Amino acid sequence: MNRSFLGKVFAPRKLTPQLANLAKISLFNQLSATELGIVDGLLHHRDYLADEVVFDEGEEGQAIYLIESGQIVLMHPGQSERIATLGPGSFFGDMALIDNAHRTAQARAMQGSRLAVFFREDFLGLMDTHARIASKIALQMAREMGRRLRQQQSAESPSWHQHQ
Amino acid sequence: MGQRQAGPLVWVGIVVTTCLLLAALQKLLWLTVPFLLALILYYMLQPAMQALIYRGMRRETAAGATMAGFIVLVLLAGVLILPEFGARLLDWQATLLRYLQGGVDLLDRSLRSLEASWRVFANAQLADTAAARLAQFTNSLTSYLEPLVVGAATWAPALLLTPFLAYFFLRDGRNFLSFLARAVPNAFFERTLDLMAQVDRTARAYFQGLLLLTVLDTITLGLGLWWLGFQGAWLLGLICAILAWLPYIGSVLGGLLVVLVAATDFPQVPQMAWWAVGLFVMARMLDDFVYMPLTIGKSLSMHPLLTVVMIFVGGAVAGVAGLMLVLPVLGVVMVIGQTLGYLLTDARLMARHRHARNLGRQAAEADLF
Numbered sequence: 001m002n003r004s005f006l007g008k009v010f011a012p013r014k015l016t017p018q019l020a021n022l023a024k025i026s027l028f029n030q031l032s033a034t035e036l037g038i039v040d041g042l043l044h045h046r047d048y049l050a051d052e053v054v055f056d057e058g059e060e061g062q063a064i065y066l067i068e069s070g071q072i073v074l075m076h077p078g079q080s081e082r083i084a085t086l087g088p089g090s091f092f093g094d095m096a097l098i099d100n101a102h103r104t105a106q107a108r109a110m111q112g113s114r115l116a117v118f119f120r121e122d123f124l125g126l127m128d129t130h131a132r133i134a135s136k137i138a139l140q141m142a143r144e145m146g147r148r149l150r151q152q153q154s155a156e157s158p159s160w161h162q163h164q
Numbered sequence: 165m166g167q168r169q170a171g172p173l174v175w176v177g178i179v180v181t182t183c184l185l186l187a188a189l190q191k192l193l194w195l196t197v198p199f200l201l202a203l204i205l206y207y208m209l210q211p212a213m214q215a216l217i218y219r220g221m222r223r224e225t226a227a228g229a230t231m232a233g234f235i236v237l238v239l240l241a242g243v244l245i246l247p248e249f250g251a252r253l254l255d256w257q258a259t260l261l262r263y264l265q266g267g268v269d270l271l272d273r274s275l276r277s278l279e280a281s282w283r284v285f286a287n288a289q290l291a292d293t294a295a296a297r298l299a300q301f302t303n304s305l306t307s308y309l310e311p312l313v314v315g316a317a318t319w320a321p322a323l324l325l326t327p328f329l330a331y332f333f334l335r336d337g338r339n340f341l342s343f344l345a346r347a348v349p350n351a352f353f354e355r356t357l358d359l360m361a362q363v364d365r366t367a368r369a370y371f372q373g374l375l376l377l378t379v380l381d382t383i384t385l386g387l388g389l390w391w392l393g394f395q396g397a398w399l400l401g402l403i404c405a406i407l408a409w410l411p412y413i414g415s416v417l418g419g420l421l422v423v424l425v426a427a428t429d430f431p432q433v434p435q436m437a438w439w440a441v442g443l444f445v446m447a448r449m450l451d452d453f454v455y456m457p458l459t460i461g462k463s464l465s466m467h468p469l470l471t472v473v474m475i476f477v478g479g480a481v482a483g484v485a486g487l488m489l490v491l492p493v494l495g496v497v498m499v500i501g502q503t504l505g506y507l508l509t510d511a512r513l514m515a516r517h518r519h520a521r522n523l524g525r526q527a528a529e530a531d532l533f
Contacts, residue, residue, distance in 0.1 A: 048350060053351075
């Protein structure tokens, strides 16, 4: 009786539609349902209208943004060329999770978008209280940064990519 | 946020708001004190709740289990201590009377010594007058005790709110912050998150600073009393340090306690009481001008001068309640004031907010024309 009660209390969480949606975000795809539940409790969900600015270039970064739905474009203000166009499952503004670096580009919603916001302070708290979850997220972030770096190097010098 | 400096207008607003809040909180002291105690309890129990959540427990269950565990511990401690307490109650009464008598004897000896040295005091019959006043005070003690007992009876139910409030802070604190954050426009959202985190850090730092201050006070007083040869020096130091949570009044009570113990335990060494008074005054000076600015003031990132001045302002505005509440209230108002000052003067954020409102209005009106 006691065992089943404890089993119930500490039972692994089921993957609800909300958590399943979170699991699609590359930053969280290594997390279990229970871990996703813990992270979900730390996220803030925000809706942005088409053409609304999410953050500005040069602004002090406080949070990372995860796209649940919609499309976000990253660009330098005043320049027509886009740095990147991101869709559901992607994330941006990740340098803010590492330090309070200034944003290197402007983020703007291309269409009505729903974003999950992960505040830096909550991530730092997670490192103290749930180190395993934080390390999984940090590893995913490092992988993404590595991928971006390779992409950039490859674009700048195609021969560099061949030597790797 | 750290490198931005608030202007003089913002600082005037911060100080005025703090004073107004203190005056208002003084009227709601029956609620303010349980609220403060609940905050302390919240910061004490939060790590235990976090550990349960990490083991896979839901927040609601973890908050309930943590609070239930705490209440069980308190009840167990009560069951273990109460019989001992009851058995010693008569001894304690006798001890208390002995120390009070020691204090009265010290006063009488000191006054008679003054009379012997100064004719003007002898003519005024200072010792006899003081003895008569003390006797009169003792006879009318009930008239002083009655309001105290009635006050305690009025406050006791309010104090029962403490675990109740702490439970809801643990269970719903995060949801409440998310609820508040939802009301903030997108343009100001990141800054607001930062503001909330700073308020949380400020409150946590204040209560941690208070505990550090208690440790420093205990060490200073305990060391001094031990050097003077007091029995139970460390316990006496700890009691005085806890009494110092009540600024000024607590210090007076602590000083009185030390003098009573000195007068009773060293009846043959009358100067011991004066040594104890000297030690206590030195400890209070260290506390008010060094320890407090270094612990609580530092934890609130305030200038030591501002800390000391605001303690006096708090006392002048709201009495004892003001002394108790001024630093945590100032810390929170300071963070909110500085952030609001920044947000409302940031032309770019205001422009983004106006842009988002226009987009919202256009979306709402899109199919009307």
